[in-house]
Amino acid sequence: MKSLELALKSAPLVYVTRDLERARGLSSQTSNYYIITNRASTTKRDEAHDQNILSISEKAKLDTHKLLKHPKTISFLAGLTNPRLLVFKNTTAIEKICREHRWTLLNPPAELANIVEEKISQITWLGELKEMLPLHRVTICQELTWTGVPYIIQFNRAHTGSGTILVENKNQIIILRNTFPRREVRVTKFISGPVFTNNVVVWGKNILSGPLNYQITGLTPFTKLPFATVGNDWELPRKTLTKKQLKDFETMTIKVGKRLAAAGWKGLCGLDMVVEEKTGKIYLLEVNARQPASTTYESQLQSQNRPKNIITTFEAHLAALLDLPYKNEKIISLKTGSQIIQRVTADVTSITKDTLKKLTKLQAGYILYQNNISGADLLRIQLKKGIMMGHSIFNALGIEIAYACDPNKQNHSELCVGGKTN
Structure with missing residues (x-):
């Protein structure tokens, strides 16, 4: 560029x-x-x-x-x-x-980022766009009740799904009431379905959408948390989404992007959206006011095939932050590619040489991290092909990757929707 x-x-x-x-x-x-x-x-x-x-x-x-x-x-x-x-x-x-x-x-200012990203203030900031969220309300834990229908609660500040809880029984509510009686939470209708992420660049008044990716969430052995994000697949969206759904994603992206631009935002942000399995309707889940973690590998994949006047997501991010004049640049689309992160869990606290050998044979790139805190990144695996066959279901390559990382060597071909094993 x-x-x-x-x-x-x-x-x-x-x-x-x-x-x-x-x-x-x-x-x-x-x-x-x-x-x-x-x-x-x-x-x-x-x-x-x-x-x-x-x-x-x-x-x-x-x-x-x-x-x-x-x-x-x-x-x-x-x-x-x-x-x-x-x-x-x-x-x-x-x-x-x-x-x-x-x-x-x-x-951009940290204060603006916090207002946009935190779960409670985000509702007010969205204004009329909050209608894109699933049915929701704000309350304190002491007021939580159980009606027999599962729902989501989110604390104001969270990271990669660690502050998101699926309430499925009365005992969970009792624990929350006793532990955090006065803490505010966002209570949201539970929407069952795949989550997709769009890395969006606000460049002046222009909103540039990166290639949509499927958010890999809650799959073992990579995490023990059901809502923890552990990876991205850029191939699955074009295989599973309809033209109307892709258009709806774009419309929602532009609306949120324009609100960010009006607030003075510059550069990258990440939008997480869920497709309800029963209806196919799309809901906005999160607005992450920062550089999304998938940006780097997305940009590396993009740089391998670079047409003229089409740029990577990271280049667009830098251009926006530097206030460079916009000259109708577009972000490079992607047809395939994936990455998945092994997080520190009770079962996985280190990476063996045998795992790395298996990944090399599978032509996977990888980055090792020196972390020991539960939930932190331990190993980032990057591939030029997709690893997902469907929502929470690995394809053949994904199964081999999961098996290489799993100390318990469970059968990952039996993964069902929701990331739980039979």
């Missing part, structure tokens, strides 16, 4: 991130594009071949705000002329550090 190349020549861009993978949407060998990250997230090859990476070594991996305060970061940025900084997810702590050092931070 020529305009982006010219913008980088005028002043350096520095992505500060806990995990290197998040910044890989653009090659780290791109002139004047730098990455500051933890050494624990880099490999020997990264350090040998990528001179634009500053890797910081400490006893424990540092979060972004701690990386920003590190003496090596301060020294590195002092050696650059007018550096512009980018982070994965902005916070008020990050903004404070940047103000203190007079660094230019490109991310």
Whole structure:
């Protein structure tokens, strides 16, 4: 993208991130594009071949705000002329550090991101667009009741499904009442069906949709949490969605994107939408006001086939943040590709050499993480083909991937809708 190349020549861009993978949407060998990250997230090859990476070594991996305060970061940025900084997810702590050092931070304001993304404030922010959500209300846990019909509750702040609970019996309500009596929750009708994610770029007044992907959620052995997102499949949407549904996705995306633009948002956000199995109706589930985790691999897949005047999702993100003039660019579509993440669980706390050998034989790329907290990323597996046959059902390749990662070696060909095994 020529305009982006010219913008980088005028002043350096520095992505500060806990995990290197998040910044890989653009090659780290791109002139004047730098990455500051933890050494624990880099490999020997990264350090040998990528001179634009500053890797910081400490006893424990540092979060972004701690990386920003590190003496090596301060020294590195002092050696650059007018550096512009980018982070994965902005916070008020990050903004404070940047103000203190007079660094230019490109991310939209953290306050706006919180209003848009948090489960309670999101309802008010959506305004009339809240009609796109499933039937919902806001209450406190003390007021929760059981009527015999399952429903979803969400705490105001959550991440990758960890704050989402499917209430299926009275005992769950009793526990919630006793543990969090005064805590606000969003109560939502449970919609059974596949979830799809669209990585959307707000570029001035223009709304650019990335390729729709199926959100892989709650499947073993990758997670023990039923609503935890563990991957993406870019092939399944075109196989399972009708033309009308694809049009409805686009309409909803434009509406939410325009509201974000009016609020002053720039760059990437992620929209999660569910297709109700019984009716085929589409509901908005989430607006994630940040760079979605699937952005990097989506952009890497896109860069392999690049027509003229068509750009990757990550390039569009950077162009929007840098206020580059929009010249009718379009984001590259994808026909296939997938990734799935093994999270830390009670059964899986490390990755064996045998697993990595099996993945290599399956022509899967992978990224290892040094994490030990339950639910954290342990292994990211990336493929140029899809791994899903249907909603929560692996295809033949997906079954082999799951079997390679599963210490219990259960039969993943018997997975049924909902991710539970028979």
